Amino acid sequence: xxxxxxxxxxxxxxxxxxxxxxxxxxxxxxxxxxxxxxxxxxxxxxxxxxxxxxxxxxxxxxxxxxxxxxxxxxxxxxxxxxxxxxxxxxxxxxxxxxxxxxxxxxxxxxxxxxxxxxxxxxxxxxxxxxxxxxxxxxxxxxxxxxxxxxxxxxxxxxxxxxxxxxxxxxxxxxxxxxxxxxxxxxxxxxxxxxxxxxxxxxxxxxxxxxxxxxxxxxxxxxxxxxxxxxxxxxxxxxxxxxxxxxxxxxxxxxxxxxxxxxxxxxxxxxxxxxxxxxxxxxxxxxxxxxxxxxxxxxxxxxxxxxxxxxxxxxxxxxxxxxxxxxxxxxxxxxxxxxxxxxxxxxxxxxxxxxxxxxxxxxxxxxxxxxxxxxxx
Amino acid sequence: xxxxxxxxxxxxxxxxxxxxxxxxxxxxxxxxxxxxxxxxxxxxxxxxxxxxxxxxxxxxxxxxxxxxxxxxxxxxxxxxxxxxxxxxxxxxxxxxxxxxxxxxxxxxxxxxxxxxxxxxxxxxxxxxxxxxxxxxxxxxxxxxxxxxxxxxxxxxxxxxxxxxxxxxxxxxxxxxxxxxxxxxxxxxxxxxxxxxxxxxxxxxxxxxxxxxxxxxxxxxxxxxxxxxxxxxxxxxxxxxxxxxxxxxxxxxxxxxxxxxxxxxxxxxxxxxxxxxxxxxxxxxxxxxxxxxxxxxxxxxxxxxxxxxxxxxxxxxxxxxxxxxxxxxxxxxxxxxxxxxxxxxxxxxxxxxxxxxxxxxxxxxxxxxxxxxxxxx
Numbered sequence: 001x002x003x004x005x006x007x008x009x010x011x012x013x014x015x016x017x018x019x020x021x022x023x024x025x026x027x028x029x030x031x032x033x034x035x036x037x038x039x040x041x042x043x044x045x046x047x048x049x050x051x052x053x054x055x056x057x058x059x060x061x062x063x064x065x066x067x068x069x070x071x072x073x074x075x076x077x078x079x080x081x082x083x084x085x086x087x088x089x090x091x092x093x094x095x096x097x098x099x100x101x102x103x104x105x106x107x108x109x110x111x112x113x114x115x116x117x118x119x120x121x122x123x124x125x126x127x128x129x130x131x132x133x134x135x136x137x138x139x140x141x142x143x144x145x146x147x148x149x150x151x152x153x154x155x156x157x158x159x160x161x162x163x164x165x166x167x168x169x170x171x172x173x174x175x176x177x178x179x180x181x182x183x184x185x186x187x188x189x190x191x192x193x194x195x196x197x198x199x200x201x202x203x204x205x206x207x208x209x210x211x212x213x214x215x216x217x218x219x220x221x222x223x224x225x226x227x228x229x230x231x232x233x234x235x236x237x238x239x240x241x242x243x244x245x246x247x248x249x250x251x252x253x254x255x256x257x258x259x260x261x262x263x264x265x266x267x268x269x270x271x272x273x274x275x276x277x278x279x280x281x282x283x284x285x286x287x288x289x290x291x292x293x294x295x296x297x298x299x300x301x302x303x304x305x306x307x308x309x310x311x312x313x314x315x316x317x318x319x320x321x322x323x324x325x326x327x328x329x330x331x332x333x334x335x336x337x338x339x340x341x342x343x344x345x346x347x348x349x350x351x352x353x354x355x356x357x358x359x360x361x362x363x364x365x366x367x368x369x370x371x372x373x374x375x376x
Numbered sequence: 377x378x379x380x381x382x383x384x385x386x387x388x389x390x391x392x393x394x395x396x397x398x399x400x401x402x403x404x405x406x407x408x409x410x411x412x413x414x415x416x417x418x419x420x421x422x423x424x425x426x427x428x429x430x431x432x433x434x435x436x437x438x439x440x441x442x443x444x445x446x447x448x449x450x451x452x453x454x455x456x457x458x459x460x461x462x463x464x465x466x467x468x469x470x471x472x473x474x475x476x477x478x479x480x481x482x483x484x485x486x487x488x489x490x491x492x493x494x495x496x497x498x499x500x501x502x503x504x505x506x507x508x509x510x511x512x513x514x515x516x517x518x519x520x521x522x523x524x525x526x527x528x529x530x531x532x533x534x535x536x537x538x539x540x541x542x543x544x545x546x547x548x549x550x551x552x553x554x555x556x557x558x559x560x561x562x563x564x565x566x567x568x569x570x571x572x573x574x575x576x577x578x579x580x581x582x583x584x585x586x587x588x589x590x591x592x593x594x595x596x597x598x599x600x601x602x603x604x605x606x607x608x609x610x611x612x613x614x615x616x617x618x619x620x621x622x623x624x625x626x627x628x629x630x631x632x633x634x635x636x637x638x639x640x641x642x643x644x645x646x647x648x649x650x651x652x653x654x655x656x657x658x659x660x661x662x663x664x665x666x667x668x669x670x671x672x673x674x675x676x677x678x679x680x681x682x683x684x685x686x687x688x689x690x691x692x693x694x695x696x697x698x699x700x701x702x703x704x705x706x707x708x709x710x711x712x713x714x715x716x717x718x719x720x721x722x723x724x725x726x727x728x729x730x731x732x733x734x735x736x737x738x739x740x741x742x743x744x745x746x747x748x749x750x751x752x
Contacts, residue, residue, distance in 0.1 A: 004388040007730035012380040017740030032744030041746050058752050090481040098477040104470040187736040193572045200565050200593025210586035217576025219731050354383035355595050360563040364393030368408030370417050376434050
């Protein structure tokens with residue numbers, strides 16, 4: 001049977017037992033566990049283990065996984081050197097994409113893609129990604145790199161390598177919840193790209209590089225940057241009403257609202273909303289939170305009945321801003337978290353692979369003659 | 377409507393007026409023109425212009441396109457420096473993927489993706505790709521880089537930058553025909569990956585990087601390396617019969633035979649077969665050609681009735697070997713050519729974009745409780 005589905009809407013392209021989304025009711029589960037429960041109780045490390053192994057780890061399993069991940073916090077010397085020579089104008093997403101790709105140079109056997117090897121390569125990439133982002137951000141600010149601290153969690157260590165000081169407990173927990181809630185989300189574009197690329201039996205580096213490239217698009221991971229730009233455009237909470245109504249009148253898009261999948265409030269936004277509020281208070285960013293909250297109130301009043309609600313990008317923007325991240329680091333944060341999900345999908349795909357090879361519909365003429373250049 | 381199609385087999389995922397394949401009869405057309413006519417009469421530059429513009433260029437249009445392409449033969453200084461520090465053990469496909477990604481660092485506005493900007497970025501990448509491959513290959517052999525010669529065609533210039541001397545006319549033409557015949561081929565995996573990634577409105581660098589990663593897989597571009605390894609395993613033409621019959625008996629795969637799409641002889645293989653024969657004679661590789669030819673004869677006798685015929689990889693392997701390319705440069709050659717097709721698909725996708733966002737079928741349990749670690 002042959003079907004044309006633009007954007008593959010409605011087409012099932014893979015089976016998974018990682019995440020499940022009920023868009024109508026606004027529910028997200030990882031391996032059957034509600035995202036709210038994970039956000040409250042789990043850690044990013046445990047969540048990644050869950051996604052890859054389809055079960056929560058015992059204490060010993062979690063310790064073993066965490067130990068291996070920490071052994072990969074240190075960025076390969078060749079990558080560290082390369083970071084120093086990258087022009088400081090380069091966007092961090094281009095840097096992350098390129099350097100995840102380059103990690104293959106420093107792997108003795110980068111193409112091994114039996115399921116067990118793929119896990120170790122995924123840990124190699126997931127372990128080094130925070131260091132790559134942190135070191136590049138410091139380099140472009142003219143600061144020396146900070147070596148990792150393997151006594152710290154994934155989230156703590158990233159914030160330490162970025163800022164040179166250990167984060168407060170609230171900040172580390174807030175950041176870790178962002179990592180947990182962004183780790184997987186069905187067959188989104190970047191996850192699909194990773195599965196498409198690994199399906200040629202290429203390699204984990206190729207697959208995750210492709211996913212980073214997809215995520216940087218404004219229709220995908222780039223959206224939370226748009227939210228922050230919008231918040232910066234609005235001078236104060238008193239200007240929100242006019243700003244939003246004006247956008248709606250002109251049929252402009254309000255960034256951070258609406259989602260192809262969710263027709264109810266994005267379940268991930270609920271957790272982030274609480275978090276954003278607490279962090280905004282802690283860090284003196286109350287005005288920003290109030291603007292966000294006011295936008296949501298007006299949008300619910302005006303278009304809530306159409307199923308247009310805040311999505312995960314809306315509150316992650318506020319959160320990352322309060323953590324002190326520059327705008328162009330927002331999408332790399334999303335990537336660092338989603339590396340967990342992408343890797344899980346690569347492992348799933350390798351476990352039951354079939355090459356993705358859809359058809360194109362040819363819409364031109366046939367049997368066109370080749371005409372010599374002077375007769376054209 | 378919801379359909380599960382493993383590997384998206386039979387699903388139409390895009391419209392195109394670039395290439396069209398009639399697998400049953402073994403026909404391939406680019407923009408309606410038969411690949412045989414293009415292989416005989418066209419050049420790679422003209423073919424790329426055709427794919428991007430859906431018409432053959434006038435002389436003035438071809439000159440303008442060629443001029444811009446030649447202006448990009450020179451590899452960016454930052455990339456040239458990086459090549460020197462890449463470990464010489466790195467596989468050229470990992471290098472090409474990483475450095476196409478890094479070209480974004482040296483573009484003032486890498487994310488512009490209106491159709492016109494996308495064309496210029498594609499030319500930037502297509503122009504530099506041969507230099508990247510040639511310079512890396514020379515660097516790992518301990519040789520100094522050769523600067524490009526902008527008086528040469530795409531194919532001539534690559535062979536010049538690789539070998540330090542201008543190719544013979546036969547060699548340049550043979551190579552150019554390889555470039556023409558590999559430039560586009562419907563919605564193969566790497567082309568599909570490029571369209572998936574650009575559909576987030578990411579950028580041309582991200583899309584083409586993803587495509588290179590896909591192509592390096594053994595189920596896709598990596599296949600011609602497998603053919604060469606097989607040819608090297610067979611001591612002489614007299615050993616072919618036993619080798620092939622033994623493989624068939626054990627149900628092992630004969631590399632370079634069969635294709636998901638073609639059930640007749642791959643039309644691209646016809647052109648390459650002639651070429652491979654001529655080149656083998658010119659370069660003293662008659663024995664290699666005879667082995668290939670003998671394999672084809674036995675395969676036709678044994679399994680031709682099942683629609684298993686040589687595919688494009690089968691004769692491109694012989695061709696590249698005769699040109700003097702090392703085995704791990706075979707797939708980069710494919711990539712250099714296919715950059716033309718990938719870019720054309722990126723341009724098409726940007727012209728009528730819709731985000732690729734298929735669904736996954738969740739096959740696990742729902743409503744699983746979060747159990748505290750000591751109770752697991």
